[in-house]
Amino acid sequence: MATTEPPEENGSVEQAPTSAALDRLLAAMPDAVVESEFQRGAPIARVAPARLLEVMTFLRDDPACRFELLSDLCGMDLGMVRPDGERFDVVYHLYSVEHSHVLTVKTAVADGTDAPSVTGIWLTANWHEREAFDMFGIGFAGHPDLRRILMPDEFDAFPLRKDFPLEGREKDHGYWRQPGDDDRYTYVAEPPEKK
């Protein structure tokens, strides 16, 4: 949401981006923010999962921040990018109608551990967290109704993880691909026997 920045004039020197909300957060809870940066003008704060609820409540209620709108919540698989660290990021995009400013909050979650649920702070997080759970298998502690939302209930994988094949698994769509003549595939109903 770098649109908060004034459009750059040709040839002008790029100004260092600032964010009142991020400054306020850093001033109020310096120990909660693991790291903060600006990406293309937009402020990003990384918060440890343990302090997340505290930070989020502060961000919503503090008069200088007032992030009433959770614009988006999504998961992200960083298994390839940081193979040693936590596998997932949960990304929160906040917006304040009152001050018209934005903030991105991120928290890192390891595979198999839960992120705290922010459904108590923003009701909209309910479905977003269900989606993140559905797509990445990120658990959300304290979520009232954590079940699959887009995929069928009996589905047993997490499709947006990087290790899930793009074409889907053959057993999910119920047919198996066999190389046929003429460089084309034929589709068969039974799994082909392994030679």
Place this chain on the structure above:
Amino acid sequence: MLGTRELEINLGPQHPSTHGVLRVKLKLDGETIVESDPVIGYLHRGCEKLGENRNYIQTEVYTDRMDYIAAINENLVYIEAVEKLLGVEAAPRAQYMRVILAELQRIASHLVWLATHALDIGAMSVFLYCFREREAILDLIEGYCGARLTTNAIRAGGMRLDFPDGWTGAAKDFCDEFPARLKEYDTLLKTNRIWMGRTKDIGVISGEKALSYGITGPCLRASGVNYDVRKAMPYEVYSEMEFDVPLGSVGDTYDRYLVRLEEMRQSRLIVLQALAKMPEGPVMNKVPKRIKPPAGEVYVVNEGPRGELGVYLVSNGTDTAERCRFKSPCFVNLQALPELAKGHMVADIVALIGTLDIVLGCIDR
């Protein structure tokens, strides 16, 4: 022994008024809704996964298919995100063209909403009248980019093509004709006692609650919250346009109806202004042929017809995105359905599904 128990009924996924393949599990006490649970995912095509496996040019094709009622708005927000990643800007003429097309698309989308909403409540003719006007807009869009729904019209750095000869005149003609048509809809619906009875005080939601639910767009503004991305964080050339953001006072279905109708009028004004102000010049800035943005991330929001359309793109320096997230306003708005529907009757739930203006392709992605 006689006993009473709640009637459980499945509204959808095959049902005339679920706008696609939405399924709502309803618990009824007589005709009164006790509980409703929307079940989605029947149209899940994995656009986000595709966005991570296709390059930036190819992914735009998938944005057409998400909100297929308002493809240009989806194209626009995605391309804006790509441009922001690349650090390029669109050519000045292209920016005006984008605004014109996006606003025409907004009118078309609102017309579909009005048509289906009215049809759900039983006003059959409005459906066809609205589609007649929408046809005119789709003809304009087809004349510009060659496709009516899956436009694929916008490119990073500008537009694919310039307007063909006579296009601006045709667009002006449409704008001149449009208010008379809107007046007809008003006569048929706005003051009609049946329509008022069916929409007033149905699905009331306060501004605060709507914000907490993350509702955006006309549904939020009908609850009296003044948040329009076009005004709050102007993109393209919206800052140069003069237009009004209509707000509601009660936050019921009738307010949402009034707000959207007023938005159509305002969009028409924006189109006229942009047509008048549009400069001559090239429509495309210089952009590398293979789009390989430097690593980094960007979250861009736009005002779509249904609410805040968001795209979160994380680049890893290659020509495919590391993470391509589409935030859908319909997905968020639909979440409030149980809250809106509680205590109303079966007939109202179709009015509520209509008033939220959902597109299942946008919800499931």
Place this chain on the structure above:
Amino acid sequence: MSVVQRPELSLWKRLFLVELLQGMAVTFRHWWRKPTTEQYPKERPKILPRFRGIPKLQDHPDVEGILCIACNQCSIICPDDCITVLGEPRTVGKGKQAKVFILDYERCCLCGLCEEVCPTTPVPAIFMSHEYELARYKRVDLMNDMKELYEPQPTKEYLK
């Protein structure tokens, strides 16, 4: 920003059903308007010049032989992987030309990217034709090889 007005019915209007009669007048007026629909198979829609129908191949009189140079650009850009091109040395002049060109309409999403990237001059070898009737009786018929891609699709005239 402004708050929309919520109209209320006056007693007079309420009593004499004025707004209902006005509504009926609107539909009555439409009764006498010209229909806007097209009787499709009989009347065919007018096609605008930029219309994107199914992709086809074309040649150009200025270029000898096949226009397609088998550069594979379309096959690379295609988001649905529906194009397969195999090249062979050009029969006239230098470079390559297409030997096999298979287009799978079953997967094609008519996005027009292939036409956009086609580098041949003066016209793109692959272009979005104005044909839009895609229905076939067999799936195999949707797989089109080079010969079929050059031929225009026969249109049936429906008079009844």
Place this chain on the structure above:
Amino acid sequence: MKEQLIQYLAVPMLQIAAIIGVMLLCVMYLVLWERKLIAFMQVRMGPMRVGYHGLLQPIADVVKLLLKEDVVPKAADRWVHLISPIILMIPALACFAVIPFTGTSFEVGAFTIPLVNYDVPALTVTSWVADLNIGLLYFLAISSLGVYGLVLAGWSSNSKYSMLGSLRSAAQMISYEVPLGLSIVAILMLSGTASLVGIVEAQQEAGHWWLFWAPLGVPLLWPQFIGLFLYFVAAVAETNRAPFDLPEAETELVAGFHTEYSGMKFAFMFLAEYLNMILAALIVSVLFLGGWLPVTFGIPGLSELFGNFLPFLGGAGAAITGFFWLALKVFLVLTVYLWLRATFPRYRYDQLMSLGWKWLIPMGLAHVMVTALFMLLRG
């Protein structure tokens, strides 16, 4: 004995056969007219493919419905599922017995049927099957039986949508019987008879349609307009037509009580609905619009002008003319029916109920009293 047998058995049989045949044809073309009219109002063309501008479409539809597979849900009660369309259909047809299609009866002289050499004595043929002196009551009683068919259809389908639809329709039809009855009471008072033939004859005697009843010569005060309005609204609700088509509100209940019906059974329900529509239009024409009396009836000097188009045919000509006028009135009333459907949104269940009980019934009561008052004042 033989004369009576022919007069009271054979002739009514033929009349019944004729009425059923003609009415089914009317329904077929009413459906076509509905589709065409609504299409015109929605700036489109409607059916265009079968015959010239779709004129043969009804026949194609009938053939399709006849040939269609009859699907019965597994969990349905088969017999009730089968019977309920018939229960719907019979009252709808039975009501036509008391409708006078035209006024003049004509004499058929004695003749011999060739081949079988059967001597038929001289007969009097009327346009109605029976002129009951309680004709209006008969109509009210029989037509309300149809609701059993709806309820049973909804219940026997064993589908929740059907069930909701039939519950709605039962409530709706019972509620709207009351204003329907009340709107008729005034006409009974004016005519002094419950026979439908008698009602038209009373209008003939009075010299104007009951709709234009201007007691005390005050032209602004036409209480029977209220009566017509009440009757019309109640009849639209009774026949489950828009804007009161809740029992089959397609956007809510898919198709309401006939969700699980297909083929011929569905066709029966469809027929019954449209027969009821025609019936309601006929009753409106007879009670308020002067039945077979010409449209100019009541205008001084023009009353008898269009009484007989075909004077050279004598009584038969007058009968045909009367039939023509009635058909015209019915057609216009039906067109208004369809026009409503093209224009209005649908009421909600509770709004429909409150409209019926809170507005139409008090209005009906007041209407009866006002009519009585004026009759009293006039003496």
